[in-house]
Amino acid sequence: MSTSPLDNPFYYLENFRQVLSWIGQRYDDLLDDEERRFIEDFARLPQPAQALLVRMVMRKGLLFRASKLTYAEIGDARQAAVPLLECGWVDGQPHLDLQALFGLLRKDELSLCFKTHGVKRAEKKADLLERLRPLHEHIQPLDQWFAGFDEVVFALQVMPLCDRLRLLYFGNLYQEWSEFVLADLGIYRYEKVEFSAESRGISQREDIDICLHLHSCREALDQALNEREQLDELASRALAIRTDNPWLAMRRGKLLFRIGQQAERLQQWPLALSVYAQSSYPGARVRRIRVLERSEQYAEAMTLLQQAQALPENDEETQHLLRIHPRLQRKLGHGAVRKRSTRTVKRLDVSVTPLPDYSVERLIQLHLAEEGSEVHYVENALINSLFGLLCWPAVFAPLPGAFFHPFHSAPSDLYSPDFYQRRAALFDECLTQLDDKRYLEVMRSTYVNKFGLQSPFVFWGTLTPTLLEQALHCLPAQHLKRWFSRLLQDIKANRTGMPDLIQFYPEQRSYRMIEVKGPGDRLQDNQLRWLDFCAEHEMPVVVCYVQWAEEVTIAKSGYDSVPVGDAGGYDSSESAGPAA
Incomplete structure (x- = not known):
């Protein structure tokens, strides 16, 4: 994709052609006759016809007024559409129902079309539709709805086929055709991943049908937010899906998880438990425990909780279980749970004067820098970036289902529970380099050779050469290894919640991390888990609580401690909201 749209008005067509070529080369054995014929016949069309079809495919909906398809590089849309009409990819006289007609015509045009019905100027379009609906339940072409109206409606006939091709290219159906255009603009640069038949996430024709079925179920879920009967039927459809493809099995698990969340909102406890x-999907087990608790099945909830405590899926689940356990104990009449001993981290109280356009983190950065140390506002960027530099080969390993096309900024399975397990040997090899000084050269080399390439971990805008060198000088390799290992336990949960600031003491080759909390702010769950982890491994970290100088009579700046071991506070597992 070498030509910029600034130079080539058909840039979108060039991209589409290359996508079809990619699909033909990579998935020829999975294509059916109709899909192969489409790819071959598309190449034979005149350029204006190709461009018009792509424009329609990339727009929303399936019905288009010819007068609205105005593109300078295409010219007359009616003329460009002739080859598309001849091959049946576009219908030039589609039968329209009243709803479709109203979607195409303006209010003034509808007034002329239905002038015998006494359309009032003040009557809203939606009200007119409801008034006319019982009188016009038939479907017919536009010229029969509106005689003498000089307009042509095109109906796209190949969208299901194009959706299947889009699925093969992106590996999903939530990304639109327009997204790959950004690569052509030169805005983003991507790692070159080695593709092979073995690295395909979709390896048989049946996988395409299952993926389309899953997508259809997800769309139906979005439309059935408060329909109990529809949710029951949808759950049955999802539960009936069977696949040996791990990539699709994870998608099925996520769909069932979301159906369970919706069943909870509707208080359909048996359905929620079933799905x-x-x-x-991560979190499904703790949701089962909460549903059992809410439906007063306390003994069953306790049994499942004890099973989960014996083998928790991640730190987040452990945190939820610690909060649920005391409630279940009380409801079962077992008495209070012996309180778990808590770890603490240092607390620093500081009062500062607010400044316009400065966040509280930036103010504390300036305040601490006055001590003569190097202080950086990094939040999640530094540890993630160092991990990304060291583990670059493992992250971009071409495993099945990880990469579908050349423009991935991250593996498709980044948040799957088995992301690490599938690459365990590769990640372990990378982390072993922290046992000697090899990691220093690896990180520096990756920084230079991969600079600017899209990565799910490396924050190029934050990780300057100076910050990188200070980090490599002051951060012990043992601490890096512990951070990276924890990150791999649960990428989705553990890549966030890290302290806001890092303070380097180059002469001592030491550091400390600072989590900043402004007035009224509180520690969040993922932050508590990170602080607890640092306290457990004796990593230097403090929580800095800030007050505005004019709000206190005595400026307080000193140390105390903050309990973090039990990650106290509200029970976030109460929420059945959508997972991120």
């Missing part, structure tokens, strides 16, 4: 029990 959660068959979902492998």
Whole structure:
């Protein structure tokens, strides 16, 4: 994709051609006759016809007024559409129902079309539709709806086929055709991943049908937010899906998890329990425990909780279980749970004067820098970036289902529970370099050779050469290894919640991290888990609580401690909201 749209008005067509070529080369054995014929016939069309089809495919909907398809590089849309009409990819006289007609015509045009019905100027378009609906339940072409109206409507006929091709290219159906255009603009640069038949996430024709079925179920879920009967039927459809493809099995698990969340909102406890029990998606087990508790099945909830405590899926689940356990104990009449001993981190109280356009983190950065040390506002960027530099080969390993096309900024399975397990040997090899000084050269080399390439971990805008060198000088390799290992336990949960600031003491080759909390702010769950982890491994970290100088009579600046071991506070597992 070498030509910029600034130079080539058909840039979108050039991209589409290359996508079809990629699909033909990579998935020829999975294509059916109709898809192969489409790819071959598309190449034979005149350029204006190709461009018009792509424009329609990339727009929303399936019905288009010819007068609205105005593109300078295409010219007359009616003329460009002739080859598309001849091959049946576009219908030039589609039968329209009243709803479709109203979607195409303006209010003034509808007034002329239905002038015998006494359309009032003040009557809203939606009200007119409802008034006319019982009188016009038939479907017919536009010229029969509106005689003498000089307009042509095109109906796109190949969208299901194009959706299947889009699925093969992106590996999903939530990304639109227009997204790959950004690569052509030169805005982003991507790692070159080695593709092979073995690295395909979709390896048989049946996988395409299953993926389309899953997508259809997800769309139906979005439309059935408060329909109990529809949710029951949808759950049955999802539970009936069977696949040996790990990539698709994870998608099925996520769909069941979301159906369970919706069942909870509607207080359909048996349905929620049924789908959660068959979902492998992270968090499904703790949701089952909460549903059992809310439906007063306390003994069953305690049994499942004890099973989860014996083998928790991640730190987040452990945190939820610690909060649920005391409630279940009380409800079962077992008495209070012996309180778990808590770890603490240092607390620093500081009062500062607010400044316009300065966040509280920036103010504390300036305040601490006055001590003569190097202080950086890094939040999640530094540890993630160092991990990304060291583990670059493992992150971009071409495993099945990880990469579908050349423009991935991250593996498709980045947040899957088995992301690490599938690459364990590769990641372990990378982390072993922290046992000697090899990691220093690896990180520096990756920084230079991969600079600017899209990565799910490396924050190029934050990780300056100076920050990189200070980090490599002051951060012990043992601490890096512990951070990276924890990150790999649960990428989705553990890549956030890290302290806001890092303070380097180059002469001592030491550091400390500072989590900043402004007036009224509180520690969040993922932050508590990170602080607890640092306290457990005796890593230098403090929580800085800030007050505005004019709000206190005595400026307080000193140390205390903050309990973090039990990650106290509200029970976030109460929420059945959508997972991120």
